[in-house]
Amino acid sequence: MAAFIRSNLTKSQRHVAVTLATWDAVWEEYLHPKWAEQKMRLHGAQEKVLERYFKKLEEEAATVSQQRWGTRKQLVVFFGNAGIGTRGGWGAKAVLQAFLKVVERPNNGRPTDRLPGKVVTVDEVHTSRVSSAMNSPQPCxxxxxxSKPTRLAGWRPPAGQAQRRLMGSAWSRRFEVSVPGLMWCPWLDQTTPGDIGKWVDRDCDAALNLQRAGESKWRPLELCRWQNRGAAPA
Structure with missing residues (x-):
């Protein structure tokens, strides 16, 4: 045990010595203007990639709209406003700015041109844990x-009377780990004979909940946050 401690102590001392010896040189290189310029070029390239993607998405939506209704309807995008941990990739703010630049750009004045779209930011809370299929109003x-535009100010559902309508994570019995991105959706009060639930994609369900919350006059109660509600169970 003593030999193990001496070995680790020696390694730690070497690490500290190397860090102190190279500290100034490392920071001098890190703060060099060339790296800031590179970051700016990289940001511009990312923005162009996002713009091309969103323009393609807009064209596909316009084609579907033309086929279904005979006209190019306004494109409305519901964007989750939570922060995204991208580990050095694109942040939520950069994606939102690209959305706004492409979707809400004005038309060129021609009668056949697209209508300017609209981006609606939506609170993402609970959207990936709550079932989008169970979307009827809460009994409480x-x-x-x-008929009112909003719920009564300060109204809260009685204790125990708001259904959470949560989904469960998929679990692999073979490997004893959770399956990323896959959720089990029970039907609860919307059960039909012989229909006990289904597997759903976590991100797809969250997107449907974002749309549901964005289109609702009253945000669905199971997607609301209020004081002392408590965290959703694991």
Missing amino acids: EEVLDR
């Missing part, structure tokens, strides 16, 4: 007047 909301 029956006492509220749904």
Whole structure:
């Protein structure tokens, strides 16, 4: 045990010595203007890639709109406003700016040109854990007047009467680990005979919930946050 401790101590001392010896040189190189210029060029390239992707997405949406309704309807994008940990990749702010630049750009004045689109930011809370298929109004909301533009100020669902409508993570019995991106969706109150649930894609379900929340006059209760609600169970 003593030999193990002496070995680790020696390695730590060598690491500290090398760090102190190279500290000034490392930071001098790190702060060199050429790296800042490279970051700026990389940011510009990323923005162009995002713009091309969103323009392609807009063209595909316009084609579907033309086929279904005979006209190019306005494109509305629902964007989750939570921060994204990209580990050095594209941040949520950069993606949002690219969306705004492409989707909300003005048309060129010709009658056949596209309508300027719209980007709606939506709170992402609970969207990946809650089932998008179970989307009927909560029973505890029956006492509220749904003709109003918003719920009553300060209204909170009675304790235990708001259904969470949560999905469960998929679990591999063979490898004893969770399966990334796959969720089990129970049907709960919307059960039909012989239909007990289904597997769903986590990101697809979250996207449907973003759309549902963005289009709703009242944000769905299971997607709301309020004080003392508590975290969703694992």
